[in-house]
Amino acid sequence: MLKYVLKRVGLAALTLLIIVFLLFWLVRIMPGNPFPSERMNDIQIANKRAELGLDNPILVQFWNYITKLLHGDFGNGTSLYYGVPIKTVLNTAVSNSFRIGGISILLGTAVGLLLGITAALNRGKFLDGFCTVFSIIGVCVPSYVFMIFLQYTFSFKIPFFPYFFDDSRFLFSSVMPALSLSLFTMSTIARFTRNEMVEVFDSDYVRLAESKGLYGSKLVRAHVLRNALIPIVTVLAPLVVDLLTGALVVEKIYGINGIGKLMVDAITGEGIDYNYVLALGILYSTLYITVMLLVDLLYGVLDPRIRVAKKRGEAA
Numbered sequence: 001m002l003k004y005v006l007k008r009v010g011l012a013a014l015t016l017l018i019i020v021f022l023l024f025w026l027v028r029i030m031p032g033n034p035f036p037s038e039r040m041n042d043i044q045i046a047n048k049r050a051e052l053g054l055d056n057p058i059l060v061q062f063w064n065y066i067t068k069l070l071h072g073d074f075g076n077g078t079s080l081y082y083g084v085p086i087k088t089v090l091n092t093a094v095s096n097s098f099r100i101g102g103i104s105i106l107l108g109t110a111v112g113l114l115l116g117i118t119a120a121l122n123r124g125k126f127l128d129g130f131c132t133v134f135s136i137i138g139v140c141v142p143s144y145v146f147m148i149f150l151q152y153t154f155s156f157k158i159p160f161f162p163y164f165f166d167d168s169r170f171l172f173s174s175v176m177p178a179l180s181l182s183l184f185t186m187s188t189i190a191r192f193t194r195n196e197m198v199e200v201f202d203s204d205y206v207r208l209a210e211s212k213g214l215y216g217s218k219l220v221r222a223h224v225l226r227n228a229l230i231p232i233v234t235v236l237a238p239l240v241v242d243l244l245t246g247a248l249v250v251e252k253i254y255g256i257n258g259i260g261k262l263m264v265d266a267i268t269g270e271g272i273d274y275n276y277v278l279a280l281g282i283l284y285s286t287l288y289i290t291v292m293l294l295v296d297l298l299y300g301v302l303d304p305r306i307r308v309a310k311k312r313g314e315a316a
Contacts, residue, residue, distance in 0.1 A: 028058060080273040093259050
């Protein structure tokens with residue numbers, strides 16, 4: 001198992017290195033100017049490019065960048081927060097996005113599992129239909145539309161929650177964005193949980209367990225839910241990354257100084273800030289690869305058959 005883990009970690013590291021190079025190259029060939037061109041003439045821009053090494057060959061630029069990156073240095077902003085270390089700005093953005101994203105993940109997963117289990121246990125009844133309709137609505141309605149609805153209802157018509165995000169009241173301000181972000185996750189988890197549990201209920205080994213007198217919550221915990229969790233974990237993995245990194249439009253609408261808003265500002269500012277776009281792209285990629293690696297390892301915990309298959313593969 002250790003050999004398998006090390007192999008997967010090594011493959012993940014190599015994949016990340018390739019992604020970083022591709023991101024670096026794509027960012028460099030993007031149209032536009034990384035500096036606020038309206039306030040700088042051509043000579044100033046040329047001098048600034050030479051100062052930052054942007055006129056060097058692409059491989060030289062990449063080597064210099066990766067060397068600094070290994071020491072935790074993402075560089076400085078060129079147009080967004082000009083001259084301020086990106087690492088400093090990222091600390092605040094990552095903290096806000098991760099805290100709100102964490103609440104959304106917990107809320108969406110817990111409610112989604114509850115709805116899915118309820119629907120599966122009441123197949124063909126009213127609760128099943130209600131949960132199914134809720135799941136369809138939650139998947140179809142974009143999170144930013146739900147966010148606008150919450151703002152209009154609970155900030156404008158009923159002034160209970162703040163209209164924009166307030167760092168001094170983090171938990172209170174996080175309710176509406178966390179609810180809006182968790183809606184899609186909640187609906188997706190509910191739909192997959194219901195479908196997977198129904199399929200497991202109809203399987204031969206569950207019928208065998210029922211014939212031996214195993215019913216109710218014991219049957220659900222021991223046989224149904226555990227086997228249904230494997231595909232659910234697979235679906236949840238990319239959703240976790242999306243929630244942790246913040247929804248671009250939701251953060252922009254609610255004024256949250258998070259990763260999503262930072263990405264929008266870096267692209268739509270006076271000049272496209274290459275360093276911020278690159279740093280955030282690397283952050284997205286690192287999170288996605290890390291989560292998928294953890295999910296791959298989690299399979300062995302949920303299903304012992306996967307551990308056996310891995311051992312046989314290593315032995316061969």
